[in-house]
Amino acid sequence: MYGKLPVGKYCAYLRKSRADLEAEGRGEEDTYAKHERILFDLARRLEITITEIYREKAGTSGERISERPEMIRLLSDVEDGVWNGVLAVEVERLARGDTMDQGIVAQAFKYSKTLIVTPMRTYDPLDPNDEEYFEFNLFMARREFKTITRRLQDGRVGSVKEGKYVGNVAPYGYKRVKLPGKGWSLEIHPDQSPIVQLIFSLYTDPDPDRRMGTSRIANYLNEDIKAPTLRNVRWTVATVNGIIRNPVYMGKVKWKSRPLVKSRHGKSRPRMELDKIILEDGLHDSIIDEVTWKRAQEIMASNSHPPAPKGKISNPLAGLVRCGICGGAVVLRPYVNNPDALMCSTARCKNISSYLYLVEEKLLLALRQWLDAYKAHMETETTQTSKTIDIRVNALQEAAKGLQRKLKELREQLSNLDDLLEQKVYTVEKYVSRSSALTDRIQEAEAALMQVQSEIELEVKRSQAKAQTIPQLEHVLEVYPTIQEPAQKNELMKSILENVIYTKEKGGRWSGAQDQFTLQLQPRIPK
Known part of the structure; x- marks a missing residue:
């Protein structure tokens, strides 16, 4: 059922079904090429222009929206009112998953007043008859999907019972x-x-x-x-x-x-x-x-042994220390008659283990030394840094204003294209070319504006974080030695450290090399 479609922005959504992939495997034409031809012919008949195509990667599951990145992007744009209509070869291509996903799709199109255009029918989400027909088609698509899935599973079980191998890749051997x-x-x-x-x-x-x-x-x-x-x-x-x-x-x-x-x-x-x-x-x-x-x-x-209880941490430096030789994780090695040690988890790595308490002592000492140096640095550069931040933020704010003006001009130009198409000043082909070029420029300007705005926010956060760094470090150095619970210690260290690189190439309990290791710290400090 077709009427005169409103002049505006239209896109297309393409997704291959399991049947399409099987047909391609038999040597039939590429599904996307065939569907693009169908939809562009439809657009010409309806005198509308497709300015963007959302094309799912081949083999993407059609069951859940969460597994279809292009569908997620399309729904986001639909909810933002970017499109007047979406073209698809079948309404089932949009959603054949569970009822919750179907509801998400139906609501996104209804609340944004976005049309769904197929070769068989145009669905107006504000028309009660179209809405009912749309929901019925989605329901039937879901039933078909469940039936196909059940048949496939039954077929695999039957093959296994016959002694056949149903995996796609042969096991080693x-x-x-x-x-x-x-x-x-x-x-x-x-x-x-x-x-x-x-x-x-x-x-x-x-x-x-x-x-x-x-x-x-x-x-x-x-x-x-x-x-x-x-x-x-x-x-x-x-x-x-x-x-x-x-x-x-x-x-x-x-x-x-x-x-x-x-x-x-x-x-x-x-x-x-x-x-x-x-x-x-x-x-x-x-x-x-x-x-x-x-x-x-x-x-x-x-x-086998039972796993540790979920959330239980016995190593206060868990997730922080990495091996300076192989890059592997340095983990806790508990002992019964000796202090617990830290060792590289990579088999046959030449990095030598050390007692945990020695690593903690040297780590706290290194943090105190770093804090003293940071205090001195902040005292000499506070004024200069503040001025530099102000200049940079002002420059970024001016750049943001310029980009906003540019975006307004580009959007007005894109809006004028519809009038030129309606007045037949532009042919459909020229309209597609111009609208695509303007859409690209708008997207580039929007991306640049988002980048500038994020840099402004980052500068402000850096300034605030630097002011909080010294008291936070002093708090960790004061509290850490008094805590017994490893999980609390771990949380404290992770609040001020990105990671620690541990290296120890010389060992021997009686050689005096127990504490002859190096720690390379990367503080969680804004740069």
């Missing part, structure tokens, strides 16, 4: 091969499978003195035999753990081992218990026998 009919399976990789066998052999060695943990195995593969990985990166503990846990190596196929769980906090993939996983005999050959695989799971279960 295998190659993914196409079955004669429908589906995929695995074939043993001649170069990688011996590495998998070696990992299980080292981890389950009957002799406890020869048995290796996952950290030692990763180091052995990296340093001693230089075994290649799947993506040509270094072996990690997580990679070795993943191989040991994977039942595919004893000839099984699995599904729902880490299902996608959605909550109001976002998405996660928790690791499921083995009895909750769909586990079937695979069509592929095993690399490891079942006895060895189960023995590996028993060892892993016996070596």
Whole structure:
């Protein structure tokens, strides 16, 4: 249903569906090229001009708005009243997610009075009939999406029960091969499978003195035999753990081992218990026998330990100290009969550990020295700095006024283009060219204005922060030694420090080198 559309600003929104991607995979025309042609033909018939295209990246999920960056940008512009109408090949392209997302889309268009233009119909959100028809189409799109998703999931479960491999990437040690009919399976990789066998052999060695943990195995593969990985990166503990846990190596196929769980906090993939996983005999050959695989799971279960309670901090310098040799995190190493120490978390790093209390003492001493130097610097430069800030802020404010005047002129020019198009002074092609150029200049001016305004705010904040720096540092130095709770100490240090670089290349308890380490501080001070 079409009427005369109002002269104004129109854009297009493009998103590929799963069916579009499958069609492209069969060699059909690129979906975006086809949809652009359809929408530009529609715009010419309706005598409107598309001045911007919001194009989702190929493969972007259509289920949630939060997963579609271009849709988020479009809705923001729609809510700001940027567009008179949005063109789409189908109304379902805008929203086929849950009812909450559909409501967000419907409200954004309704409250901004933005039209939705498709080849089949123009939807006016202020027209009750159009609104009802729009919401009905979104509801049907959601039902279709849920039906397709359920069929896909049922198909994957059916394939797993037939012993087929449903993953997109073969696990290390295998190659993914196409079955004669429908589906995929695995074939043993001649170069990688011996590495998998070696990992299980080292981890389950009957002799406890020869048995290796996952950290030692990763180091052995990296340093001693230089075994290649799947993506040509270094072996990690997580990679070795993943191989040991994977039942595919004893000839099984699995599904729902880490299902996608959605909550109001976002998405996660928790690791499921083995009895909750769909586990079937695979069509592929095993690399490891079942006895060895189960023995590996028993060892892993016996070596596991419960995670620390959420929010519990035992290291007062957690998240602050980095290794000066490898750049890794420096973590707490607790001892029973000796003081706790700080050590680099990277395996085989040559940075030597130190007692935590020694690091804290030297850190407080360095902060006192830095505070004295900062006080002296502030006393000599306070007047000069204040004048410099005033001059800079005034200059930035004048620049902001100039940009605001420029923006007003550009927006008036863009508004006049509609009149020229209506009077047929400009052709559609010339209108598109001019409006696109003016839109680019407006966006550049708006970005420049935002940059100038942020610099003004930053200058003011710097001035205020510098005045607060000295009392804040004095407070930390006074209070820190009196606190026992590591979490409170950590919060204090993070309020004044960005990070600390720790380096200690000479060790030895009896050599007198216990405190022979260096600390490089980066205070959280405005520059």
